[in-house]
Amino acid sequence: MRISGLADASGVAVATIKFYLREGLLHPGVATSATQATYDDSHVRRLRLIRALTGPVGLSVQQARAILELVDDPGHDLYSTLGRAVGALPPTTTAADAADPDPYPRARAALEALEQVYDPRFPAVAQLETALAAAEDAGLPISPERLLAYGRTLRELAAYDLERMPPEPRAAVEYTVLGTALYEPVILALRRLAHQDVAARLDLGQ
Amino acid sequence: MRISGLADASGVAVATIKFYLREGLLHPGVATSATQATYDDSHVRRLRLIRALTGPVGLSVQQARAILELVDDPGHDLYSTLGRAVGALPPTTTAADAADPDPYPRARAALEALEQVYDPRFPAVAQLETALAAAEDAGLPISPERLLAYGRTLRELAAYDLERMPPEPRAAVEYTVLGTALYEPVILALRRLAHQDVAARLDLGQ
DNA sequence: TTGCATTGGATAGCAACACTCTCTAATATT
DNA sequence: AATATTAGAGAGTGTTGCTATCCAATGCAA
Structure with a gap:
């Protein structure tokens, strides 16, 4: 061809x-x-x-290249490969000041409450911090209880995802890396639709 | 000042x-x-x-203006206001061809399986369809079981959100519209961290 | 009251991005 | 032999989110 x-x-x-x-x-x-x-x-x-x-995922050419390189040439452990994949995904955050003793206070508190293993160098930690700070700045802070509820629920989903991971390492990397990127829009759309479903039932009940 | x-x-x-x-x-x-x-x-x-x-939410100036206008001047029913808010949020989709009898087959099947109330004109339906089609095109189709699992879980989260909605209408609109936009990055970050947490425990167990 | 700083408002410029177009010389195809 | 297509490189395009420059009007300090 x-x-x-x-x-x-x-x-x-x-x-x-x-x-x-x-x-x-x-x-x-x-x-x-x-x-x-x-x-x-x-x-x-x-x-x-x-x-x-x-297109649908909304990555820039640069970000897409980073993801594709990871799929083509994955590392050996899933944990760090996932970390690099997330680093390539938006929202892009800048690394914290090395001198700062506690660069991610909100994220740290949330992850400790959830008893989750995490590495502060992992980009999603900075992303969580930024997102929590943005919600606060905008006047809609997220309470610890809500964060706990969200975190527990999403951890269930993550467990579901990884239970279904293909056994072959190469396929596993593709599944996790692309799944992280490709399934996110699905999750957002489903959440939006769930909100509307619940709102519709409330309106009807009034 | x-x-x-x-x-x-x-x-x-x-x-x-x-x-x-x-x-x-x-x-x-x-x-x-x-x-x-x-x-x-x-x-x-x-x-x-x-x-x-x-910034963190990643809206364009145009999209942000649409959201802000909604907050400034909300409609009276929550359902349609939410619909308009979602329409302003990325990913942007184009309206389906009016002649097409079944423009959103994947989304329709998912929502019927979930027994959710929905309006095909609601932008999130097109967003869901596009996201499902993208996952398929990329070679990682989402199975009906997974969709059901995701949908049920996200519906719980949505119910949690709406239970905590402020009683006053104006505040309720602000809460739902801004909450839709501002909490999404939090949810994505938590999901990514949950994946990494689960992956780390798997790696350790090996 | 003199003179420098600041302001609102308009216009222009800029860097990044994701293409898209144009061009050239070398091939394929008919 | 005539026409079409190709790889590869470079320049051009439209959009976006600022940023810089200018101007005349005003504020404010000496």
Whole structure:
């Protein structure tokens, strides 16, 4: 398959495919001459993945590249690979000042209350801190009880996810990394729909 | 307080405040002369909210304006106000073709399985459909069982949220609209941390 | 009251982003 | 032989979220 065939098969414009090649999101085809290369099904699948990440998931090209690199070349332990995947996902946070003895007070309190194992260098800790601070700044602070309720519920979901992890390591990394990214929009949509469902029942009951 | 005082009090640059005024995110101060206006605490609070929405929550200026307008001027029923709020939130989806008899097959199946009340015009339905289609395209389809598990759990969380809704209508709208937007990053961060916690315990157990 | 600082308001500029277009020389295809 | 397509590189485009510059009017301190 040549580039125009790949464009047809994937629904992505030739110019855009060339852009992804240049940006290193898509592996090159096999060159058959100075002006020709052939592409196969792996390119079609990869393009679908790229479009899913840059489209519905809302990643930038940079973030998508980071995720794809992790899938292509995962580390050996799940814990740190997950950490790196989350670091590539929005919202982007900057590392805390090394001199600060307690850079994430809100997040630390929440995680201690939940009795969760965590590493302060893990990006999601900073993300949690930032999100909690933002809610506070906006005048809607999250109470410890609510945080506990949220945390417990989400931990159930996480356990559900990891119980269903494929046994083969390579597939496991793909499952966890892509699952983190791809399932988040589903979770947000379901939460929004659940709110509306509950609100509708309340309105009807009035 | 003049504009430079507002800048000091909020930590937002004068030029940026002017930008928000122009864009209609921030209400004007009270003009005291042709070249002077005074700002008060309501402007400081609003700026904090704007920064929370455009920063950690990741909204564009356009989206933030839509949310703020809803908070300023809510409708009377919670259900439709929530609908409009979700419509302003990412991921943005386009309306389905009116001719299509079943524009959201995946979302419909999920919501029917969950026995949830929903309106197909509600933006989160399209968001769910898009997210489910993206997961499929990327090669990680979400099984009906998983969707059911996610949906049930998130419905519990939604019920928890609405139980704690303030009684006063105006405050209720602010709570639901801002809570939808502001708490989402918290939920994502908690989910990511829960995954890592579960993964760490698995690694240790090996 | 003189003179420097600040203000509101308008306009222009800028850097990042995700493409998209154009061009060229080398090949394929017919 | 004529036409189309390709890889690869570079420049151009439209959008976004500020940021900088200017101006004339005003405030305020000496």
